[in-house]
Amino acid sequence: MLAASPQQVEVFSDEGCVDAYNCAVAAANECARINEEDGAPADEPFYTWQSMCIEHEEQPAGICPDCNQA
Known part of the structure; x- marks a missing residue:
């Protein structure tokens, strides 16, 4: 069984x-x-996947511009 995560992962x-x-x-x-x-x-x-930011669901995790603002 696969473990669920609170982080959404999207297929693009x-x-x-x-x-x-x-x-x-x-x-x-x-x-x-x-x-x-x-x-x-x-x-x-043709298709790839990406983890999405927990705080800003429309942004990729790890490189979210909203979370990484100075």
Whole structure:
């Protein structure tokens, strides 16, 4: 069983967010599944995943401009 996280993890295409999970493993597995299904090259996937900021859900975790302001 996969452990749930309070941090949202989103799956993205070049058009934006296509799905959201509360587990990075589930998001990564979904990316792998749909990339394979769509025939994406391994070194240039069509779908990627990103953990999102807990405080600012629309921003990526670790590089959130709102949290990293001086």
